Amino acid sequence: MFKQVKNIVYQVTDIKKAGEWYGAVLGVRPAMSAPFAVSFDLGGTSLVLVPKKGGGEPSGNIVAYWQVDDIDLACEKLTGAGAAIITEVTNVFGSYRASVSDPFGNVIGITGPANAEKRSVENSPSGTAMGVAYLRALAALDEREEIRGKDNLARIFLTDAKGIDDPATRRFLLDKYMNHGIYEFLIARTAFFDDEVRRALAENIPQIVFMGAGYDSRPYRFANLIGDTKIFELDSRHTQRRKKEVLEKNNVAVPPAVTYIEIDFNREKLEDALFAAGYDRSKKTLFVWEGVIYYLEPESIDATLGFVKSNSAAGSLLCFDYCLPTGEVIDEYGVRETIKFKRATHASEPIRFALGRGKIDGFLSERGFGVREHMTAEEMERKYLTSKNGDLAGRITAIYCLACAEVRK
Numbered sequence: 001m002f003k004q005v006k007n008i009v010y011q012v013t014d015i016k017k018a019g020e021w022y023g024a025v026l027g028v029r030p031a032m033s034a035p036f037a038v039s040f041d042l043g044g045t046s047l048v049l050v051p052k053k054g055g056g057e058p059s060g061n062i063v064a065y066w067q068v069d070d071i072d073l074a075c076e077k078l079t080g081a082g083a084a085i086i087t088e089v090t091n092v093f094g095s096y097r098a099s100v101s102d103p104f105g106n107v108i109g110i111t112g113p114a115n116a117e118k119r120s121v122e123n124s125p126s127g128t129a130m131g132v133a134y135l136r137a138l139a140a141l142d143e144r145e146e147i148r149g150k151d152n153l154a155r156i157f158l159t160d161a162k163g164i165d166d167p168a169t170r171r172f173l174l175d176k177y178m179n180h181g182i183y184e185f186l187i188a189r190t191a192f193f194d195d196e197v198r199r200a201l202a203e204n205i206p207q208i209v210f211m212g213a214g215y216d217s218r219p220y221r222f223a224n225l226i227g228d229t230k231i232f233e234l235d236s237r238h239t240q241r242r243k244k245e246v247l248e249k250n251n252v253a254v255p256p257a258v259t260y261i262e263i264d265f266n267r268e269k270l271e272d273a274l275f276a277a278g279y280d281r282s283k284k285t286l287f288v289w290e291g292v293i294y295y296l297e298p299e300s301i302d303a304t305l306g307f308v309k310s311n312s313a314a315g316s317l318l319c320f321d322y323c324l325p326t327g328e329v330i331d332e333y334g335v336r337e338t339i340k341f342k343r344a345t346h347a348s349e350p351i352r353f354a355l356g357r358g359k360i361d362g363f364l365s366e367r368g369f370g371v372r373e374h375m376t377a378e379e380m381e382r383k384y385l386t387s388k389n390g391d392l393a394g395r396i397t398a399i400y401c402l403a404c405a406e407v408r409k
Contacts, residue, residue, distance in 0.1 A: 001074055005045050006111050007065035011052040018049045034172045036163035063099065065109035071096045072115040078108065089114065090159050091127055125242040126235075129214035132291060133157040135178070135186040138170055147187055147385055147393045150194060153217035156250045157243070180337035181377070181397030188384035189321055192375070192402050193290050194218065196319045201225040206283035209274065210234065211304065212265065212292035215243055223255045230257055232277060234270075237262040265292070266300050270307045281311040289320035294351050301353055302367070309368040314409035318369065323399045325354040333377070334397030360403055369405035376401055 012018035019030060019038035031041040038049040068074040071089055075098055079085060083100040086107065090097060097111040137158060139149025155161050163169035174183055197218045200208055204227045210216055213233040219226070233240070240262055247254060263273045275281075287308055293301060308318050329335050342351070355363055361371050375383070377396040385393045 001068060001077060002066040002110075003069070004067050005064050006067040007039075007046045007048050007109070009048045009050055009063045009065065009109065011062075012049050013052050015049055015051050022047065022049065034176075035166055035168040036172075063107050063109045065097060065099075065111045068110050068112040070115050071098060071110055071112045074110050074112070075100070078102075078110075083108065088159055091130070124238050126214060126239045128291070128295070129239055130157065130159065132186060133215040135183055136190060137161065137164060138174070138183065139187050139190065141165070141170060142187075143167065144387065144393055146388055149187055149190055151190060151217055151221065153220060153252065154215065156252070157215040157246050180334035180341070181395050182334070182338060182341065184385055184394035185377070185380070185396045185400050187394075188375075188380040188396060189290065189400075189402060191384050192380075193288060193319060196286065196317070196404060197288065198222060198225065200286040200317075201227070201229055205229055205286055207232070207280065207285040208288065209279070209285055210288045210290075211270070212289065213243075214239060214291060215246075216288070216290065218288075219255055219258050220247070220252050223253070226255050226257050230259070230278070231255070232259050232261055232274060232279060234261045234263045234265075234273060236264060265304070266297055270304055271311060274311075279311075282313060284313040285316045287312075287316070287318040289318060291321060293320050293322050293353055295353075297352055305367045305369070309407055312407055314407055316407040317372065317404055318407070319402075319404040321400060321402050322360075323351065323354050324357050324401065326399065328357055329398045332398035333395050335399050338397045338399060355401075360401070364403075364405050368408055370408050371403065372406045373404040374401065375403075 010018070015035070015038060019033060022038075022040060023030060026040055026042070026047075028040055028042075030038050031046070032039045036050065040047045075085070075089060078100050082103045086099040086101055088098060091114075095111060096114045097109065099107055099109045101107055133154045136149055136151040136154035139147075140152050140154060141164065142148045155164065158164075163173075197208065201222055202225065206229065208229055208231045210219075210231070210233045213235045216233070219231050219233070235243070240260055244254075244260065259277050261273045261277050263270070289304075296304075305318075308316065326335060326339055360374055364371055377398045377400055380396050380400075380402065381392055381394070385396070387393045
């Protein structure tokens with residue numbers, strides 16, 4: 001099962017000094033030098049230095065991470081033989097890793113590709129939802145007040161929040177891994193949907209439906225605004241169950257207005273799930289479809305739009321984000337980098353739907369909706385990323401758009 005030692009991790013009390021010391025001893029420059037890790041490439045095996053900390057990390061100062069062909073299968077084999085999980089399988093910027101303790105108290109680290117089928121949303125909590133929570137947690141700590149994110153609950157859903165409170169670490173992560181507009185898009189998208197949900201609650205809208213809720217925290221962050229509104233959260237079984245476990249573990253109260261519904265959007269009918277949970281088709285409703293439409297088959301999207309049109313009152317709203325076809329915008333800001341990043345980190349959740357530039361009005365009109373608001377990347381930048389001095393605080397990759405549509409009767 002073990003192929004070779006891929007990483008050897010040393011915990012050190014002073015990572016800067018340790019990095020300099022090992023660099024001098026080894027006679028090589030670091031392959032990566034960051035506030036949270038310094039690594040040296042030693043002929044196929046990496047020596048990694050990390051700050052010595054507690055809080056969920058493997059015990060002991062030295063941990064060897066063995067390369068495996070299938071990290072999920074390796075975890076099953078190890079735990080089946082009596083090993084105990086220390087850290088769950090985690091996607092660390094495209095590389096999966098985990099650690100267990102053997103029956104004799106030794107720490108075994110493993111790293112390698114994950115089983116795509118087992119990592120799909122049908123079989124495990126969504127990796128994409130975790131990635132979004134991570135970016136929201138980073139945004140909530142952004143030093144620029146005018147664009148700082150408001151999701152102060154996002155970090156509780158993270159399996160690994162190491163270094164997130166260190167400004168130098170945050171800057172390194174964003175500069176190295178998020179320098180093509182995804183982070184900025186998440187800031188804009190979160191603010192856009194926050195505004196829509198707050199507005200609906202202020203108007204005491206009868207119903208809000210979160211379709212593919214992921215780790216959305218709005219019903220909990222805005223709990224004091226909930227009057228008579230009923231809230232329905234729909235998502236895949238594994239993601240939703242983990243969400244409820246995390247909320248309970250962190251003593252976050254679930255408002256009585258919230259109803260959870262497990263659903264597979266590609267295989268199950270929305271109406272069957274909602275009606276069974278008490279949804280009223282005669283009432284005005286806000287449908288929140290954030291970060292979902294990309295991953296659905298066109299038939300599932302049409303079915304969802306058909307349901308919303310036929311089963312909600314006139315004036316009901318559907319807010320969503322979508323992407324443009326990569327071929328149309330491949331040479332525009334951040335698109336190539338975004339495609340590469342998604343393939344590396346979320347291969348088990350491929351993009352299945354895109355809508356051509358300028359086609360949103362016709363697409364929605366044919367399905368009984370009118371566009372109330374639509375924003376391109378440039379429009380999002382102007383609204384959500386403008387600094388106090390009038391300059392832009394960042395760019396958004398050109399592939400993304402936001403939309404809010406109204407049901408026409």
